[in-house]
Amino acid sequence: MAGLFHIFLTFDPVLLALIVLAAVLLYSYLNNLYTVFNKLNIPGPKPKWIFGNLGEFRDKFPLEVFKEWRLKYGDVFGFFEGFRPSIVISDPEIAKQVLVKHFDKFHVRPIYNPFVYYPDNLSLLNTYGDTWRRQRSVVASAFKSVNTAHVVKCLNRVADKLVSKLEESAAHCQTGSDITSLIDRFSIDAFAYAAFNYNVNSLDDENATLYRYMKAFNHSSSADNPAAGLARVYESLTPFLKIFDKEHAMLHELHVKEIRKCIQEERIRQLSEQGVNKAEMNFLQHLMHGSFQVQGADGKWYRRGLTDEDIVAHLNSLIGGGLGTLNASIEFVIHMLSVNPSLQQRLYDQIIEVCGNEENPTDQQLKDLEDMDKFISETLRLLPCAPGVARLCTEDCEINGIPFKKGWFVRIMLCTLYTDDSVFPKAEIFDPERFSTTEKEKRHPYAFLPYGQGPRMCPGYNIALYQTKATLVKILRKFIIESCPNTEDPLPTALRPMLCPKNGVFIKLRDRIQTQ
Template sequence: MFDISELFQVSASTVVWTIFIITVFAYGIWPYTYLKRYGIPGPIPLPFIGNLPLLASMGEAQSALYLSKRFGRIAGYYFGRYPAVIVNDLDMIQKILVTDNSSFCNRYQIFPPKGVFVNSIFFAKNDHWKMMRYLLSPTFSNGQLKQVVPLIQKVIMNAKNNFGELADQEQEFDITTVVGRFTLDVISTTAFGVEIDSQKNPNCPLVKSCLKFVKFNIFSSLIPLSFICRPLWYLVDFLRFPGTLENKLDYLVSFCQDTIKFRKTDKTANRRDMMQLMLEARMNNNNTSIDEEESASLKDFVSKYQDTQSLTDKEITSNALTFLVGGYETTSSTFAFLIHSLAFNQDAQEKVYKEIMNVIGEELPNQDNVRELMYLDMCLSETLRKYPVVTRLNREADEDIKVGDWTIPSYTDVVIPVYSIHNSPEYYPDPEKFIPERFTPEAKGTRHPYTYMPFGKGPRSCLGMRLARLELKMLAASILREFKFTPCSKTEDPIQLTQLFFLRAKNGVWLNVTRRGKA
């Protein structure tokens, strides 16, 4: 006899499995049809994890280069469950960064920033970003740079002594370590008015904390799990595992906060460093450090909030930390790549040396005389072309928007692949070669201006660009007129690069150094 209860048992089981399959499809498969619906090509994503294996194995820079070669001017991929669109078309890039900047004003964020970075200009959005950009711009004006030149010169003397000891010892050395300490000394004295001499005190807590932060590997932590399931981000952050980012910042945050408290109570010292300028910053119409690309974006905003806005302690801490960590990583790696390139191109190194001696001689490098070092500037530009430390720019559209022949989806990571463009043979023949002459005025005039973006473009370009170039050229002029660099047994060519967001040498940059004139 037929038992009707069996029918209900089968049906219940079927329902459970049906719900399970639909749930798996909705969460792990359906999101990966998003870019396809916009007609954007790209590699086939895996369920639940998207293209994370590709990104983890190749790194941000190389994966963007690979996808650009394979799919052309525009390509899509998935960072876990989150869609990203790589834009390689230069005219489209110009529209995104400048022409249509009002629609792409913000940087894409997979997760909202927490902790100290909530108030960083890097992550700020809309009016909050406009306010901070306006208030922080004078911190990096030409007038302010003149005031920090003596501070940089003092740190350079310590660096010269360090290179002199290495030359006398005739030892192979990793230049990234030496220059990293120099860069940290420059930032600590120009930003905070603190002289730490990390070149002689490598165990200084500030030095050790910076190193912990910049060596943080996102793919060796628990963070990638949150790219698959957003709530896991908040769990990782709440539990503060030893490998999480917040744990690497505790000392740096305390350092910034203590400096602010001291400045507010100490009224005797007449400091004009970045920390003091941030403390004194207030909205007004007298900011002459804003360039043309920024002024159109900020003009109406300044009139609206004039004399009513200043930076809070949290905003000062957040931005001071951004300058400290960002400046440390980018400047030290760039200088190491520059010296490595000159070590393998001795003709270029000798040409730089002769230019320094003809233009500066024995004078101390400063803001005015390094401006006359045209060939050194070309070498630096070529280094930044070949090794852009910031390998990509990110933007986000607040609504679907037509750019060129493509529709860019809203709330999607719009990636400008700086490394890929800089190393494209279409714009730079033999891109793997170090050719400073690519940056003569005549050569630059033949290229699209958006083939070169080491500091970004448009209103959200790097605030610290002028300071970075100044300290790099001052250090190079001081060091290269007294020392000569050559490859050693540990020198890599080509350099093995890291698989992280910032470009740096995976195994360091090892070289030999000798004093000029020594046989």
């Protein structure tokens, strides 16, 4: 003890003063940081320095924590992810203000996969401001311009192959099996073929690069991945943690090479054929022909198209960031069909009524399947692939008396609304009639946002809905979907990074014609 006291007395007084000053400043900074919600009268759990409220998620499913907090603190509360203040909203009107009316102050979407590789930094997920607006205009226009009749024809072709694979699986395991791998592979095959005429063929080859990349991307950003979790909370650690992201990085490089090759081949084909058939232009072709205005160095405005690197980035964001959600939604719907046989029969009856004996449904017929729309919506209420929407506040403002500060994350937790009896009476019951026109009119329009809302909502949601419905039509015409001994209901879920089946979806398929 005497030795330590001696060291203290002989310590350089200037250095000692600097250390004390740094300690005081650090204490002041952390104290101000972690009391910000108290000062603004925003309720929430008490944070611990450095870690914030991360400890409260230990050994718990994150969505359940948010539901518990909402019951305790109300529709608006704050918590800390490490050093970062986050405000959670479970109010449809404030959600509308954030996503639409005050979009200019919440236009940045936080990155949920912290491990970004070139050229993904050019995608809509990772850009903002004027760059994002220009790119978004071309991507949104491409989705709107795609001929849905042609898209559905492409989806039908791949769905036929899925049905054949399901038939093989049903014959091989008559007591039931997990269909998630088949659905995942079908989804990437169908999207790639319909969107950019690329034959992935992962239904036959599980080693297909695009399929492996999609799996690696989802694992890289999953809540199960501690490296990604740390990087999201402590951004300064990202360069170090990126070292552990080896498989994602490797497959990203292979995948980007394939996409670049696909784009180059398309450009060569268009030159040799002197253009494309406008009625059959796919998403990629519309991206290649799209343009936006940009001001040149001379002050004049010019139109320019997307570069190949821009296009690669946008396709990557859809494959990595969008298809996982689509996969999960189809898998969730199939599960709910297996445990609701009477509603399944109702959907089948409407398919026969609308589509008749036609083997391949048209885009208009898919639109007319209103009972299927309601069934899908109710599934996504109870099993929301996107349980929330996140934005970054870029400017201090006040909404409905709630202060928002620059730098805060804003999390609109939709899943807490979806299980609220005051919004959805008897919320635990599966009832597709909640989404009849009459019932929807009774609710706030922002109480159910399966695809987000506002300028940053999912631009491809319409195509995703076509793919889901085309898939279900093909499956239901061929099979009766039943539960089996391994079926779990309620279905356990995980965040990887979207909400998805935790242990798979086990069902039994019976040939509908033979059964009749």
